[in-house]
Amino acid sequence: MAAQATPFSLWNDLTAIRDNYAATEFIKYLVQTIGYYASSATRNTQTSYRLVTRCRDICNEINRLIKSVExxxxxxxxxxxxTVLIDxxxxxxxxxxxxxEFLDETVERRAINDLFASVNSWKAKREALRNCLEKLYPNSDSTLLKTLPAPNNWQDDLNSARKHDDLALLRGTCDDMTTHPLCNEARLRPYILKVTTQFTRIRSGLKAAAAIDDAVVVLSVRCAIVMQGVMVLSMSNDPAVRQPIRTxxxxxxxxxxxxxxxxxxxxGSPGKLKKIQDDWADFEKWLTETAGISIPKSYQDLMPYAAKIRRAYYSQGLALISGCRTMAAHFESNKSTDSLKPLEEALNATTDALKDAMVAMPLLNSEYKPNSxxxxxxxxxxxxxxxxxxxYFSECSMDVEKTKHTNVMKAAAALDNDRMRDLKDKLTGEKWKDRNRNPMAPTDDISITVRRSQARPQENAAHSVVTTYxxxxxxxxxxxxxxxCIGVTTGLRPSRFHKKENGSTSDWPGFKPLQLNMQLKDLGTTEVFLVIDDEKI
Structure with missing residues (x-):
């Protein structure tokens, strides 16, 4: 008889907490939340599972102590x-x-520098995950949970999980390389095969080693991610990305x-790791310069900020963006890896500055306080x-641009200060206090009817245009x-208002011309006549 299938849920298994107590309810919720992400992790899976189960076991131990007290x-x-452990x-x-997010390894790869960003992201998240897990054990540097028991072989278990995760990533990356369509190209197939063979030897050596320097593991995975990424970019729709790396x-x-x-x-030859690391760094630099590097996306993201910055920092914001455009033009013409990092730092700093400028002045008013x-x-x-x-200008020996930018920034800061002084000292003075600055406030309105006709004012002309304001x-x-005037498209322009004289029965000349600077309240009527092309009268 066939064995009965055992129902299994990874999330339920990882987050199975015994007993329910109000004091640990928040801990249980956090364990379950982390468990959702760990269950869907595609890298560092075994380490992620152990992170959740360690949190679960600690919660269960606390619940056991609560039950003992009861x-x-x-x-x-x-x-x-x-009680000391919960907080x-x-x-x-x-x-x-x-x-x-360290459980999410998705990095878009559209250019060579994206490959290096992918590797750096993997390395940082891998280290963060391991550090978090280490702090949940009693003999770590953290004072957390030193009084709670842990398995005697917990360190060996963690090392085994980490080794499994690294080798799994290495194997998965190499498998992707061996099945990539680029391997079908006869011109490149022999050279790709030599590279994948080396990765097979590297993985076998790491698997067989009882202990291995973590720097060697990191370098091995870095090499694999970069080369697999190169194969992905070789199929890019952009010839500028694709062609230089298909060599x-x-x-x-x-x-x-x-x-x-x-x-x-x-x-196990000692003393060679540093040279190998340097050789691979030289290869990445050559790869970057050969395949081309692109301006960081944060450069294009600068444009929308200009319209969102109010007067206190508007000119300075434009000056910074202008400086970034100068840097970008220089970078496009040189495309040196040495200038990529200072460019990224300057762009990121400018983005942060524009965001802070937006927050500092959310409204245009007289409450400008430079010392807040x-x-x-x-x-x-x-x-x-x-x-x-x-x-950036200094590092790239751009002395002329440096001097020009410095002067522009000084002038921009002075202009911003002048504008804010005008806002405070002039536009809020006595002259403007009686002005109605609230368009929604009630006003003393009247309705005025305008009859617009050509040649002379007429009350009942069929071709006249009647508008009420x-x-x-x-x-x-x-x-x-x-x-x-806005509504006239005949080439002629309305030029004079008239009003009908009291008691007049004649269409003409029973109309009196009016001065254009006259206010409606002084008209003595709510109906006026507007003549097009006054010269014909």
């Missing part, structure tokens, strides 16, 4: 143990939950370094961004004339 008359030792455990779990030279250079790394791992914390932060960010831009009584006739 059932015993003299359990003050257990009481003191579990630091919650704090550690919150940190893990807030940094949970045999690239694979020959990579295979030379990988051969040295393979020999180092399998023979928000404004102080904005000023510091603007200065920092300016220093980064100047540092509701406007404040203080509106001058000039304002109504301007509005009427």
């Amino acid at each position: 059932t015993s008359q003299d359990s003050w030792a257990d009481f003191e143990t579990y 630091p455990l919650e704090e550690q779990l919150l940190k893990i939950a807030n940094d949970i 045999r030279t690239l694979w020959i250079k990579a295979e030379l370094v990988l051969n040295l790394l393979s020999e180092h791992i399998n023979s 914390p928000e404004h102080s932060k904005a000023v510091a960010s603007l200065n920092s961004a300016n220093e980064k831009i100047i540092a 509701k406007v404040p009584k203080t509106t001058p006739l000039n304002a109504i004339l301007w509005k009427e």
Whole structure:
């Protein structure tokens, strides 16, 4: 008889917490939340699972101590143990939950520098995950949970999980390389095969080693991710990305370094790791310069900020963006890896400065306080961004651009200060206090009817245009004339208002011309006549 299938849920298994107590309910919730992400992890899986299960086991141990206190008359030792543990455990779990993106390894690869960003992301998240897990054991540097028991072989278990994760990533990356369509190209196939063979030897050596320097593991995985990424970019729709890396030279250079790394791992030759690391760094630099590097995406993201910065920092924001454009033009013409990092730093600093400037002045009003914390932060960010831009110019020996940018920034800061002084001292003075600055406030309006006709004013002309406006009584006739001019498309322009004289029965000349600066409240009527092309009258 066939064996009965056993139902299994990874998330349920990872987060199975016994007993329910109010004191540990928040811990349980955090464990379950972290468990959701760990269950879907595609890298560092075994380490992620152990992170969740360790949190779960600690929670279960605390619940056991709570239960012991409930059932015993003299359990003050257990009481003191579990009450001391809850707060630091919650704090550690919150940190893990807030940094949970280290379980997500998705990095878009559209250019060569994206490959290096992918490797750096993997390395940083791998280290963060391991550090979090280490702090959950009693003999770590952290004081958290030193009084709780842990398996005797926990360190060996963690090392085994980490080794499994690294080898799994290495194998998966190499498998992707061997099945990539680029392997079908006869011109490149022999060279790709040599590289994949070296990766097989590297993985076998790492698997067989009882202990291995973590720097060797990191370098091995880095090499694999970069070369697999090169194959992905070789199929790019952009010829500028695709063509430079579809060369045999690239694979020959990579295979030379990988051969040295393979020999180092399998023979254990001491003292060569530093040279191998330097050789691979030189290869990456050559790869970057050969395949081309692109301006960071943060450069294009600068444009929308200009319209969102108010007067206090507007000119300085434009000056920073102008400096970034100068840097970008220089970088495009040189495309040196040496200038990529200072460019990224300057762009990121400028983005932060523009964001801080937006926050510092959310509204345009007279409450401008340069010494407030928000404004102080904005000023510091603007200065920092300016220093980064100047540092780029200095490093690239752009003395003329450096001097020009420095002068532009000084002038921009002075202009911003002048504008804010005008806002405070002039536009809020006595002259403007009686002005109605609230368009929604009620006004003393009247309705005025305008009859527009050609040649002479007429009351009942079939071709006349009748418009009624509701406007404040203080509106001058000039304002109504301007509005009427907008609607005339015949080439002729309305030029004079008339009003009908009281008691007049004649269409003409029973109409009186009106001065255009006259206000509506002084008309003595609510109907006026507007003549097109006054010269014909």
